């Protein structure tokens with residue numbers, strides 16, 4: 001576990017300051033490998049605080065309904081043979097970008113991924129994404145909380161747009177490496193009850209040089225209700241960093 005790993009890291013730090021350090025894999029599911037070069041130039045405290053920030057929010061919490069838990073377990077099961085991959089979710093956007101994870105830049109510390117802006121569990125966006133590489137498909141299990149209200153009892157259209165944008169955007173990101181949403185068109189077909197669980201199902205339809213064309217459907221778990229459908233275009237390498 002984390003405790004034992006940290007003790008080990010501390011011992012290694014004391015013994016051989018120049019050696020590369022392998023970060024422990026926590027129960028929270030932080031990335032299993034973080035290599036820190038020149039460890040002697042940063043304090044152990046700094047390293048520890050960076051590491052602790054990488055909490056994975058795409059893991060079950062007490063606000064998840066039975067329906068959300070069942071669907072999550074089903075996808076986890078489908079991850080076992082490698083068909084699907086679970087996508088971890090952190091509260092800062094940069095932590096999703098390989099090579100930037102755990103960066104401690106001051107201005108970055110003040111920002112948060114929009115969907116992770118609410119601290120209390122269950123009131124905002126509860127979601128977990130899974131990616132299917134062979135189908136170039138990103139699925140998001142989404143449970144909208146009470147603070148996402150639009151019409152009484154139902155999710156705000158902007159919150160639906162946000163979860164669609166993030167799912168489609170993540171799909172394009174994983175497939176193209178870098179991506180920025182250029183265009184997103186949504187048809188709202190049926191209101192999404194707050195507290196219900198829906199499946200946001202997106203896939204890459206076509207790639208033309210820098211342009212990534214995607215489509216997306218938001219459906220109830222039983223598939224019977226189509227809540228929204230969308231098409232979008234992401235531009236690869238339009239992500240200026």
Ligand SMILES: CCCCCCCC/C=C\CCCCCCCC(=O)SCCNC(=O)CCNC(=O)[C@H](O)C(C)(C)COP(=O)(O)OP(=O)(O)OC[C@H]1O[C@@H](n2cnc3c(N)ncnc32)[C@H](O)[C@@H]1OP(=O)(O)O
Pocket residue numbers: 087093096097098165166169170173174177178180181182183211233235237238239
């Ligand atoms: C690596 C692995 C990582 C794995 C991690 C997975 C987990 C990740 C989890 C969490 C991450 C967070 C995920 C959240 C995602 C959120 C997404 C967003 O919210 S994005 C913010 C909103 N979008 C903007 O703010 C864009 C603003 N617009 C722009 O910056 C530019 O317009 C941009 C970059 C989109 C395009 O600008 P140009 O200069 O690069 O390209 P030009 O020359 O204008 O156009 C190139 C071609 O594209 C067409 N095009 C451009 N814009 C278009 C549009 N809006 N609609 C249709 N076509 C368009 C043009 O007609 C042109 O086509 P012709 O080459 O002539 O055929």
